Amino acid sequence: LAKTTQPISMDSYEGQEVNITCSHNNIATNDYITWYQQFPSQGPRFIIQGYKTKVTNEVASLFIPADRKSSTLSLPRVSLSDTAVYYCLVVDGNTGKLIFGQGTTLQVKP
Amino acid sequence: NAGVMQNPRHLVRRRGQEARLRCSPMKGHSHVYWYRQLPEEGLKFMVYLQKENIIDESGMPKERFSAEFPKEGPSILRIQQVVRGDSAAYFCASSPRRGREETQYFGPGTRLLVL
Numbered sequence: 001l002a003k004t005t006q007p008i009s010m011d012s013y014e015g016q017e018v019n020i021t022c023s024h025n026n027i028a029t030n031d032y033i034t035w036y037q038q039f040p041s042q043g044p045r046f047i048i049q050g051y052k053t054k055v056t057n058e059v060a061s062l063f064i065p066a067d068r069k070s071s072t073l074s075l076p077r078v079s080l081s082d083t084a085v086y087y088c089l090v091v092d093g094n095t096g097k098l099i100f101g102q103g104t105t106l107q108v109k110p
Numbered sequence: 111n112a113g114v115m116q117n118p119r120h121l122v123r124r125r126g127q128e129a130r131l132r133c134s135p136m137k138g139h140s141h142v143y144w145y146r147q148l149p150e151e152g153l154k155f156m157v158y159l160q161k162e163n164i165i166d167e168s169g170m171p172k173e174r175f176s177a178e179f180p181k182e183g184p185s186i187l188r189i190q191q192v193v194r195g196d197s198a199a200y201f202c203a204s205s206p207r208r209g210r211e212e213t214q215y216f217g218p219g220t221r222l223l224v225l
Binding site: 032 | 216
């Protein structure tokens with residue numbers, strides 16, 4: 001089964017850029033990598049999705065190297081409201097199963 | 111277009127009782143996923159259903175747990191004879207298609223507490 005690794009927690013200050021990396025070996029060749037944000041007592045919310053290189057939307061950027069063994073979620077100029085848990089979601093290369101990362105708790109301080 | 115609906119939002123059961131969790135996917139979505147999240151832990155896949163069919167139930171305990179997604183009505187996750195270890199948040203997600211660009215949309219979850 002694909003194994004994902006994310007830092008358990010990260011601290012940042014308002015206005016800084018935050019980069020969260022998820023390492024994932026043996027992911028499906030043709031499937032996208034997706035990142036979600038989860039606030040306490042809420043369901044995960046889609047942030048961004050990509051296949052390779054760089055993807056950018058209004059809230060984040062996603063960097064995926066050519067070997068696709070990792071992906072980095074980049075949050076520009078974080079605010080207190082970005083304090084949440086961030087998960088990567090990949091597809092296992094052998095079984096096609098969906099694998100969530102263990103999540104990174106981001107704490108943004110004033 | 112309403113989002114994914116789950117009810118109840120909170121459910122309290124005594125050991126040995128049955129818990130029934132309901133999920134109404136977004137309009138036009140025929141793919142439903144159930145996940146379990148234990149306190150202070152990440153999301154664990156349980157089951158994937160597509161209208162009237164169970165596609166992948168590899169993450170679901172072999173006993174006491176079952177899921178369905180009938181032609182009409184919400185998807186149901188059923189837990190029989192609940193035990194304290196079943197206390198968790200159960201999330202449902204839906205998507206319009208399965209494939210490389212699939213995006214899952216999550217509901218608010220049902221928090222099950224077993225006394």
